[in-house]
Amino acid sequence: MVTFFAKRLGWSVFTVLLATVLVFSAIQSLPGDAATQLLGQNATPSAVATMRQQLGLDEPPVSRFFTWLGKALHGDFGNSLVGGGSVAGEVGSALVNTSLLAGITIVIGILLSLVLGLVAGLTRDRWPDISISTLALVGMSVPEFVVATVLVLLFSIYIPIFPAVVIAGQNASLADLLPSVWLPAGALICVLAAYIIRMMRTSVIDVMDSEFVRTAILKGNSTSRVVFKHLLPSAMLPTLNVIAMNIAWLVGGVVVVESIFNYPGIGTLMIRSVQTRDLPTILLITVMSALTYVVCNLLADFAAFLLNPRLRYPRNSK
Amino acid sequence: MDSRIEAPTGWLSRRTLLAGSALLLAPAVLAACGVSPSSSTTGAATGAARQGGTLRIARPPASKAETLDPASSLSAYEYLGALYNRLVKLSAKGELVPDLAESWTLSADAMSWTFVLRKGVTWHDGKPFTAQDVIFSIQHILDPATKSPQAGVLSPFVDGNSIKAPDATTVVFALKSPNAEFASLLTGYNCYIIPAGSAATIGASGIGTGPFKLKSFTAAGPGSIVRNPNYFGDKPALDGIEFSSIADTQARVNALLAGQVDLVAQTNLDFATAKTVSASSVATVTSVKNAQWYPVPMLNTSPEFKDPDIRRAFAHAYNPDEVFKLAVQGNGTVAHNNPVPPTEAYYLDYGLGYDPDKSKSLLKAKGFDHFDVPIYTSSYDPVLSPLALALQSSMKAANINLAVTNSPADSYFTDVWMKKPLMTTYWYTGRPIDQLLNQIFRTGSSYNETAYSNATFDQTLDAARATVDAAKRKTLYQDAQKILIDDGGSLTPFFSDRITGLSKQVVNYSEHGFEFDYINIGLRA
Numbered sequence: 001m002v003t004f005f006a007k008r009l010g011w012s013v014f015t016v017l018l019a020t021v022l023v024f025s026a027i028q029s030l031p032g033d034a035a036t037q038l039l040g041q042n043a044t045p046s047a048v049a050t051m052r053q054q055l056g057l058d059e060p061p062v063s064r065f066f067t068w069l070g071k072a073l074h075g076d077f078g079n080s081l082v083g084g085g086s087v088a089g090e091v092g093s094a095l096v097n098t099s100l101l102a103g104i105t106i107v108i109g110i111l112l113s114l115v116l117g118l119v120a121g122l123t124r125d126r127w128p129d130i131s132i133s134t135l136a137l138v139g140m141s142v143p144e145f146v147v148a149t150v151l152v153l154l155f156s157i158y159i160p161i162f163p164a165v166v167i168a169g170q171n172a173s174l175a176d177l178l179p180s181v182w183l184p185a186g187a188l189i190c191v192l193a194a195y196i197i198r199m200m201r202t203s204v205i206d207v208m209d210s211e212f213v214r215t216a217i218l219k220g221n222s223t224s225r226v227v228f229k230h231l232l233p234s235a236m237l238p239t240l241n242v243i244a245m246n247i248a249w250l251v252g253g254v255v256v257v258e259s260i261f262n263y264p265g266i267g268t269l270m271i272r273s274v275q276t277r278d279l280p281t282i283l284l285i286t287v288m289s290a291l292t293y294v295v296c297n298l299l300a301d302f303a304a305f306l307l308n309p310r311l312r313y314p315r316n317s318k
Numbered sequence: 319m320d321s322r323i324e325a326p327t328g329w330l331s332r333r334t335l336l337a338g339s340a341l342l343l344a345p346a347v348l349a350a351c352g353v354s355p356s357s358s359t360t361g362a363a364t365g366a367a368r369q370g371g372t373l374r375i376a377r378p379p380a381s382k383a384e385t386l387d388p389a390s391s392l393s394a395y396e397y398l399g400a401l402y403n404r405l406v407k408l409s410a411k412g413e414l415v416p417d418l419a420e421s422w423t424l425s426a427d428a429m430s431w432t433f434v435l436r437k438g439v440t441w442h443d444g445k446p447f448t449a450q451d452v453i454f455s456i457q458h459i460l461d462p463a464t465k466s467p468q469a470g471v472l473s474p475f476v477d478g479n480s481i482k483a484p485d486a487t488t489v490v491f492a493l494k495s496p497n498a499e500f501a502s503l504l505t506g507y508n509c510y511i512i513p514a515g516s517a518a519t520i521g522a523s524g525i526g527t528g529p530f531k532l533k534s535f536t537a538a539g540p541g542s543i544v545r546n547p548n549y550f551g552d553k554p555a556l557d558g559i560e561f562s563s564i565a566d567t568q569a570r571v572n573a574l575l576a577g578q579v580d581l582v583a584q585t586n587l588d589f590a591t592a593k594t595v596s597a598s599s600v601a602t603v604t605s606v607k608n609a610q611w612y613p614v615p616m617l618n619t620s621p622e623f624k625d626p627d628i629r630r631a632f633a634h635a636y637n638p639d640e641v642f643k644l645a646v647q648g649n650g651t652v653a654h655n656n657p658v659p660p661t662e663a664y665y666l667d668y669g670l671g672y673d674p675d676k677s678k679s680l681l682k683a684k685g686f687d688h689f690d691v692p693i694y695t696s697s698y699d700p701v702l703s704p705l706a707l708a709l710q711s712s713m714k715a716a717n718i719n720l721a722v723t724n725s726p727a728d729s730y731f732t733d734v735w736m737k738k739p740l741m742t743t744y745w746y747t748g749r750p751i752d753q754l755l756n757q758i759f760r761t762g763s764s765y766n767e768t769a770y771s772n773a774t775f776d777q778t779l780d781a782a783r784a785t786v787d788a789a790k791r792k793t794l795y796q797d798a799q800k801i802l803i804d805d806g807g808s809l810t811p812f813f814s815d816r817i818t819g820l821s822k823q824v825v826n827y828s829e830h831g832f833e834f835d836y837i838n839i840g841l842r843a
Binding site for chain 2: 044048050085156157163168169171259261268
């Protein structure tokens with residue numbers, strides 16, 4: 001088990017590093033840099049040259065990457081090329097805001113989809129299953145920006161219960177964000193839940209067909225006992241990975257949704273940073289996103305380890 | 319991801335559902351938007367404004383580097399006119415009117431300008447406004463460290479030492495070369511006057527002489543301004559203005575429709591969005607007449623367009639009325655290739671009109687049966703691509719084949735502008751005519767997007783600048799327009815109105831060029 005996790009940890013570090021290299025080269029290959037983006041229509045050649053020098057963009061890319069990496073390993077992620085402030089502080093506060101959104105989405109989304117997936121699996125091919133599965137399929141098929149737009153139309157323009165955008169932007173306090181977080185969370189839940197519901201439904205059906213559940217039913221156990229004692233732990237197992245992947249997806253998936261709601265999170269910051277080619281900010285966001293993916297996967301593996309005795313006691317240990 | 323996630327359900331595949339949901343959603347979204355084909359653009363409401371109230375404006379943020387320093391190219395534009403004043407400003411008719419300067423005189427050789435300043439004006443921090451502040455502000459624009467876009471406009475005439483203050487309310491500009499239109503160059507939105515010595519602090523402090531005082535400001539974030547009780551001019555109707563920065567255009571419009579903001583600034587709504595907004599119960603649209611100039615620069619240094627006859631062939635090749643209708647649904651004014659807006663005081667009503675036969679014969683004389691060239695466009699502005707497509711279809715009759723080429727908005731002004739032979743672009747109108755012609759068409763100017771170079775044109779502009787007699791000067795500026803147009807220097811199909819979204823509660827909204835009326839705008843009584 002220790003070697004298994006040591007190996008996984010090693011690969012995780014490699015994955016994060018690889019992500020930063022890829023993103024750095026991708027930004028390098030994009031047309032324009034922070035200097036040209038900042039100057040826009042005022043980008044006369046001499047103005048661009050002066051600004052590149054000021055921003056340190058006149059150094060070769062490879063040496064800039066290693067300078068960044070060296071400092072980053074010491075926890076110094078540098079200053080924004082555009083705003084001049086500390087990147088860590090800016091990304092940190094955006095990450096806190098996104099965590100609020102992601103947290104609400106995850107808690108409501110996972111509970112909702114586990115329950116709905118269970119109901120659908122237990123009522124296979126009857127009306128509750130058909131309606132839940134249809135809705136889930138709609139949720140998967142309709143892109144989140146459409147869901148978001150429809151939610152805005154319904155709940156902030158027609159029935160004005162929720163604000164359409166976060167007016168305070170990046171300075172928003174928790175009090176500003178709390179009323180605004182529900183519509184973006186709703187849009188994300190629609191997409192997130194769809195995948196988990198379908199996975200949960202499939203595995204509930206699989207487990208229901210298995211012999212040990214049939215035995216449990218034949219032994220005369222109550223339905224609730226069969227469901228909670230026998231069915232759920234086994235049915236949860238394959239769903240865990242889907243949940244982990246979806247939580248990690250949230251960090252990227254929020255980009256579009258945050259932008260529609262002007263929500264001051266990591267997605268909005270990422271769009272703005274890519275537009276202005278603010279490399280230090282983009283790199284830190286990359287590190288954070290890659291870390292989220294890696295940690296979520298590690299946790300899912302670990303949870304699977306705990307839930308699944310076959311993994312804990314491998315028959316032929318290598 | 320687990321492969322079983324895509325397990326077929328047997329009775330409904332993802333693809334059929336996708337198609338089905340799209341069909342189901344389309345009418346629902348349309349109905350929800352309340353789109354009706356009958357609505358049309360309406361003007362801004364006028365009438366009595368309630369005294370007081372706070373206006374909420376949503377603005378597109380420039381970037382995290384934006385600043386309240388008016389001289390900077392990254393200035394937060396919406397704040398400037400409320401916080402600061404210039405020496406002079408432009409009226410809607412394109413005439414100079416007093417702002418911080420009460421009056422001004424020009425020497426007979428057009429080499430010296432004397433401005434008499436308003437007395438008793440104070441800065442927001444209570445200090446008195448003097449001639450030293452004016453000198454400092456102009457020096458700040460000219461300082462290379464400021465990187466002001468206006469520096470290149472002013473530097474041929476003044477340097478840091480050529481401005482003197484004989485007393486506290488008089489400023490004298492001794493010019494390096496004559497310019498009878500020099501004062502008009504001081505109406506630019508970079509030329510707001512800031513307190514002496516404030517170069518390092520003005521970006522955050524926003525201390526001006528204007529009708530509103532800064533309460534808070536965050537780059538690319540929210541901010542607010544409140545009425546300045548000591549303002550020298552008419553008192554503003556509003557108590558204050560709250561600004562929010564919303565990067566996404568759709569989000570800005572959503573905020574307006576949901577009643578979270580009252581005005582969407584510096585956003586040209588596309589046709590479909592304008593319909594949605596005007597059909598809403600809380601918001602409406604209004605248009606700022608001829609606010610945007612849509613030229614199609616032909617790069618004179620390119621092999622395609624170095625010949626003036628080819629450029630003239632292009633100017634005659636399209637039907638301006640048709641292009642105007644197709645690209646901007648008739649919101650604006652047809653230009654007939656004159657880059658000077660018709661509202662400009664020295665405007666010459668002259669242009670090259672639609673004549674496909676003439677176009678064909680000009681091309682034939684140069685040995686072309688047909689002429690093929692790519693036209694570059696981008697999503698940078700909603701009108702650019704419709705304009706390129708409209709030109710493409712209209713020019714076919716003249717045997718000109720334009721290949722419409724879409725280019726990424728991010729690098730449009732670095733990789734396409736001034737580099738490709740033919741492209742669509744736009745400018746805000748509001749430049750005084752001397753600045754417009756010299757900055758965009760004079761030989762060697764850094765914003766000369768067509769690389770146009772014509773010695774006669776340059777000399778005519780110089781002659782105009784040196785002419786103190788207003789009527790004669792007007793004739794010379796009009797001569798320059800004619801030279802430019804006849805030489806195929808400009809391909810300008812139209813000026814477009816900017817469609818602005820605002821709440822039905824807003825009255826007396828008025829904007830022209832780079833002037834926004836912060837005094838009369840208010841909320842419905």
